[in-house]
Amino acid sequence: MKTFDVAIIGCGVIGASIAFELAGEKLRVAVFDRQEPGREASWAAAGMLSPAPDSSRDLALVPLGRESLRLYPDFVDTVEEASGKSVQLAREGTLEVFVGANATQDRDRRVETCRKLGIAAEAVSVEAALRLEPTAAANGARAFAWFPEESTVEPRSLTAAVTAAAQTRSAEIHADCPVTELLLEGNRCTGVAAGGDKFLAGHVVFAAGCFASQIAEASEILAKYTPTHPVRGQMIALRPNGPLPRHVLRSERGYLVPRRDGRVVAGSTSERVGFEKRVTTAGMRKIFDAAIELCPALADAEVVETWSGLRPGTPDDLPSLGPTDIDGLLIATGHYRNGILLAPVTAKLVREWILNGRTEFDAAAFSPLRFSRQKLGAAV
Numbered sequence: 001m002k003t004f005d006v007a008i009i010g011c012g013v014i015g016a017s018i019a020f021e022l023a024g025e026k027l028r029v030a031v032f033d034r035q036e037p038g039r040e041a042s043w044a045a046a047g048m049l050s051p052a053p054d055s056s057r058d059l060a061l062v063p064l065g066r067e068s069l070r071l072y073p074d075f076v077d078t079v080e081e082a083s084g085k086s087v088q089l090a091r092e093g094t095l096e097v098f099v100g101a102n103a104t105q106d107r108d109r110r111v112e113t114c115r116k117l118g119i120a121a122e123a124v125s126v127e128a129a130l131r132l133e134p135t136a137a138a139n140g141a142r143a144f145a146w147f148p149e150e151s152t153v154e155p156r157s158l159t160a161a162v163t164a165a166a167q168t169r170s171a172e173i174h175a176d177c178p179v180t181e182l183l184l185e186g187n188r189c190t191g192v193a194a195g196g197d198k199f200l201a202g203h204v205v206f207a208a209g210c211f212a213s214q215i216a217e218a219s220e221i222l223a224k225y226t227p228t229h230p231v232r233g234q235m236i237a238l239r240p241n242g243p244l245p246r247h248v249l250r251s252e253r254g255y256l257v258p259r260r261d262g263r264v265v266a267g268s269t270s271e272r273v274g275f276e277k278r279v280t281t282a283g284m285r286k287i288f289d290a291a292i293e294l295c296p297a298l299a300d301a302e303v304v305e306t307w308s309g310l311r312p313g314t315p316d317d318l319p320s321l322g323p324t325d326i327d328g329l330l331i332a333t334g335h336y337r338n339g340i341l342l343a344p345v346t347a348k349l350v351r352e353w354i355l356n357g358r359t360e361f362d363a364a365a366f367s368p369l370r371f372s373r374q375k376l377g378a379a380v
Contacts, residue, residue, distance in 0.1 A: 004028045007201035010208030011037035016162040021347035023169035032194045034178035038159035044309020045155040057317045060365045068345035075344040082165035088154035094147040094248040103142035120149045135245045181217035189329040207332045210312035225368035226320045230310035232271040234283035238301040254290025266291040279306045321366040331368040
């Protein structure tokens with residue numbers, strides 16, 4: 001029976017980043033994934049690094065997103081140095097497009113909200129926006145907002161690089177090795193059962209996205225702390241015949257993310273269809289319509305790839321991060337649409353919880369214990 005300081009369930013970008021961070025502290029780390037690492041939500045993501053809220057439900061997430069964006073350049077430097085792989089970080093900014101009769105007012109409210117949240121944002125004229133991004137001859141665009149600090153990474157490259165970097169720091173990656181049980185002694189989690197063996201660990205971190213319910217012997221325990229559900233997001237990769245957009249373009253209907261290899265990633269849908277992971281004609285049509293509205297020249301683009309992934313949603317759309325009331329068990333999942341953005345800060349917080357028992361960042365809003373408290377409050 002092997003013994004580790006930390007056992008991590010899940011080797012997407014979150015689990016791999018935690019492993020990389022903890023292995024850097026000379027802790028003995030093992031990561032367990034039910035398949036090839038990085039093949040779920042991380043593999044399917046677009047890679048936008050944006051702390052700007054999509055709705056009022058995201059407001060509590062903004063400080064966490066801003067902190068993670070601040071950490072990203074150093075995170076990328078250390079990962080690339082350790083792995084020898086590029087994550088394709090591009091710090092080109094984002095143009096947000098507004099259409100309709102109230103476009104200017106909507107844009108101004110958006111900019112004001114983001115500035116109050118400490119996010120760099122500015123209103124730009126249509127003429128200035130098209131000078132900045134000539135491909136953004138958006139159909140019906142009446143107003144633009146510019147987010148100069150936003151960046152992108154290539155998620156598949158990032159996840160592969162972080163996984164390799166964790167291995168260079170001696171973290172053990174156990175692929176095709178699903179965890180079937182949490183090992184418990186009284187109120188303490190002492191390890192995991194995986195791949196027919198048992199592994200002891202001082203701490204266990206659940207970072208397996210929306211798959212808590214599929215760990216048969218632990219599903220009821222994990223459901224208390226991470227009541228995640230899968231949210232399908234469909235995606236398309238296009239190859240334009242003409243110039244490639246230089247910046248991310250987005251609207252309330254969709255987004256375009258340029259890649260260094262000449263592709264443009266377009267997304268996305270948000271569907272509650274259980275664990276069904278497939279591409280549909282309705283989903284593709286929604287994405288195509290939004291993409292062509294943002295960049296009409298894409299109507300003649302080659303379709304290079306289509307895919308879908310399962311984001312880990314939670315009841316309040318916020319991640320579940322931190323210690324539980326079972327000693328030694330921590331949760332780091334439920335990042336929904338923000339797993340790529342939040343990887344560096346999540347790894348930092350987990351390191352602080354494990355080494356110091358607390359964090360400098362106020363992460364109370366994301367405590368896994370909040371779900372049990374909400375149920376208790378509803379029952380009173």
